[in-house]
Amino acid sequence: MRLPLLIPLLLSAATLLTACSGEVEDTRPGQPVKTRQASFKDIIRSFEPMGVMLRGKNFNADKFLVMANELVAKREAPWAHFGPDTNYPPTKATAEVWQQPEKFERDRLAFIAATDTLLAAAQTKDRQQLEAPYQAVYDTCQGCHKTFRKR
Ligand code: HEC
Numbered sequence: 211m212r213l214p215l216l217i218p219l220l221l222s223a224a225t226l227l228t229a230c231s232g233e234v235e236d237t238r239p240g241q242p243v244k245t246r247q248a249s250f251k252d253i254i255r256s257f258e259p260m261g262v263m264l265r266g267k268n269f270n271a272d273k274f275l276v277m278a279n280e281l282v283a284k285r286e287a288p289w290a291h292f293g294p295d296t297n298y299p300p301t302k303a304t305a306e307v308w309q310q311p312e313k314f315e316r317d318r319l320a321f322i323a324a325t326d327t328l329l330a331a332a333q334t335k336d337r338q339q340l341e342a343p344y345q346a347v348y349d350t351c352q353g354c355h356k357t358f359r360k361r
Contacts, residue, residue: 234300242291243301249287256280257347264341271335278325278332281347285325289318302360310357317354324350 236244256277263269297308307314328343 236300238296238298242293242296243298246288246291247300247302249284249291252287253281253284256284257351260344261348264337264344269337271332271337274340275332275335278329282325282329285322304358304360307358314354314358317350317358321347321350321354 236242260274260277260281263274292303292307292314294308297303297305324343324347328340328347331339331343
């Protein structure tokens, strides 16, 4: 299976977007947009290095397992910050988040389930078993972004 070479791009695109939207401050109490964006960035900080490891020569089963555990620990962070009245700049969420809440929830649960599968695979410490579940998590990120995040 081919691993997603696009993940570094996904990261740098997000960084660029952040740089561009830097002028818009989240001035709301509690900064829900800024907080959920920071949560996603935190998720990718654990997720992306796993992909780098699977693509490169520096695979380390113990480190991979640490990151898989981190991913599971971080996976709940963004969702509470998608409150009913939180579609405003500088968000990159689409209006569909609020218009199609059932689909958003389905996509969210698919992501949660895929990270469970990845963690279980990481616990085997068998590299051969990691690529498919890693790709499956990646597909749930992309699947949700397709509808719910602006490009
Ligand atoms: C159920 C939907 C959903 C899933 C699953 C999901 N995301 Fe997102 N993601 C979003 C939405 C919506 C935004 C836009 C948030 C905003 O700007 O208000 C976003 C934003 C981001 C951002 C940009 C943050 C910023 O600073 O603008 C990154 C990076 C990101 N997601 C990475 C990931 C990764 C990596 C995964 C999987 C491991 C993932 N996301 C899974 C919905 C999702």
